[in-house]
Amino acid sequence: MTxxxxxxxLTTAVARMRAVLGRGPVVALTGAGVSTDSGIPDYRxxxxxxxxxxxxxxxxxxxxxxxxxxxxxHVGWRHVHETRPNDGHRALAELxxxxxxxxxxxxxxxxxxxxxxxxxxxxxxxxxxxxVCLACSAVTTRDRLAERLTALNxxxxxxxxxVEIAPDADAxxxxxRGFTVADCAGCGGVLKPDIVYFGENVPRQRxxxxxxxxxxxxxxxxxxxxxxxxxxxxxxxxxAEQGKPVAILNRGPTRGDRLAALAVxxxxxxxxxxxxxxxxx
Numbered sequence: 001m002t003x004x005x006x007x008x009x010l011t012t013a014v015a016r017m018r019a020v021l022g023r024g025p026v027v028a029l030t031g032a033g034v035s036t037d038s039g040i041p042d043y044r045x046x047x048x049x050x051x052x053x054x055x056x057x058x059x060x061x062x063x064x065x066x067x068x069x070x071x072x073x074h075v076g077w078r079h080v081h082e083t084r085p086n087d088g089h090r091a092l093a094e095l096x097x098x099x100x101x102x103x104x105x106x107x108x109x110x111x112x113x114x115x116x117x118x119x120x121x122x123x124x125x126x127x128x129x130x131x132v133c134l135a136c137s138a139v140t141t142r143d144r145l146a147e148r149l150t151a152l153n154x155x156x157x158x159x160x161x162x163v164e165i166a167p168d169a170d171a172x173x174x175x176x177r178g179f180t181v182a183d184c185a186g187c188g189g190v191l192k193p194d195i196v197y198f199g200e201n202v203p204r205q206r207x208x209x210x211x212x213x214x215x216x217x218x219x220x221x222x223x224x225x226x227x228x229x230x231x232x233x234x235x236x237x238x239x240a241e242q243g244k245p246v247a248i249l250n251r252g253p254t255r256g257d258r259l260a261a262l263a264v265x266x267x268x269x270x271x272x273x274x275x276x277x278x279x280x281x
Contacts, residue, residue: 007110008140014274015262020219020247020262025102027217028092033224033250035110037086037269039079056200059192060134063181066190071176074149074156077142085116087280088223091272092115100279103213107225107232110197122209124202126195126229134190145182147193152180196252202231214238222248227256236260 032040032113058065085093093116095101103120104113107127112122126231129142150156156179184191196202214220220239227233227248237258239246243262248254249271 009271010274011269013266014278016262017221017247017249017264017271017275018278020245021100021221022219023246024219025217026095026100026103026221027213027235028095028104028218028221028223029225029232030092030104030106030113030223031225031227031232031250032108033226034088034092034106035083035086035108035112035224036090036267037267038083038110038112039111040083040108053198053276054198057096058195059240060190067179067181068176070149070181071153071156071179074146074153074179077128077146080110081111081142083112086269087113088268088272089113089116089118091269091276092223095279096120098276098279099107101221103219103234105210105213105235118162120213122206122213124196124206124210127194128193128195129192130141130194132194133189134192136184136187138184138186139194140185140191142193148182148185149180152182167197194266196231196273207234210235211238215242218242219245219247221251222246222254222256222260223272224250225254226250227254 003136045106054065054069059069089112092101092104096103096118098262103122104120107124107126108170109125111123111124111127111129117229131142131145134137182191183189184272215238216233219241220236222232222236225232227236236248236259240259246256246259248256248260249266249268250263250265251265251267253265254263
């Protein structure tokens with residue numbers, strides 16, 4: 001199947017997905033592909049440019065890397081802040097309201113599932129709208145930090161032409177020299193987005209909660225994830241080990257396809273919308 005399913009192919013794909021998923025409860029595992037129709041590009045989609053995200057080790061170990069990150073993020077986060085849920089997010093919220101979906105485990109940090117109305121959301125990799133101090137663990141909002149960074153760097157976002165938005169609320173700038181970083185207002189410690197970086201482990205409690213959601217469900221629906229990294233793929237393995245059916249919806253192949261009862265190669269929004277409608281009939 002392709003990303004642009006015609007009406008017959010879409011009907012067939014949705015009928016097969018519903019047959020695999022059954023009556024529920026279904027837990028959904030979502031990745032960047034579910035948010036592309038909201039204007040947030042994914043990391044590993046067929047049309048995505050090569051990316052080299054900053055690692056946790058670079059962030060905590062080098063003040064220059066932190067300055068570069070916060071300068072880029074100061075521009076990029078505003079784009080994510082203005083994005084809105086798409087039909088895929090809304091369809092999953094409707095399926096939860098109908099009692100079909102029991103919860104969403106998302107690898108995204110954009111908070112769009114919550115904005116769409118989903119109530120049971122596990123933010124596996126954290127949230128872009130929060131910042132944590134690595135010294136005292138104090139949490140503040142990204143809005144508040146934006147005010148401080150703007151005061152420290154007046155006019156920095158003006159006239160920036162070479163910005164590329166990335167899915168972690170980051171942006172690529174030609175130069176970040178001269179940008180002043182804000183430290184923790186309470187203790188002066190290093191501030192870090194409340195996001196799991198590459199090279200950083202997902203907190204154990206979140207993994208356990210994700211396993212519980214899988215354990216309590218009858219099937220697993222993967223939407224918009226290539227399952228390249230273990231943080232998400234572990235839940236597919238968990239479901240497969242328990243003999244629970246897995247349906248994968250993603251543009252392009254995934255590392256979980258061999259464990260899936262069904263893999264649909266298509267964009268998330270139209271298929272999830274059609275799936276929600278099918279369950280309402």
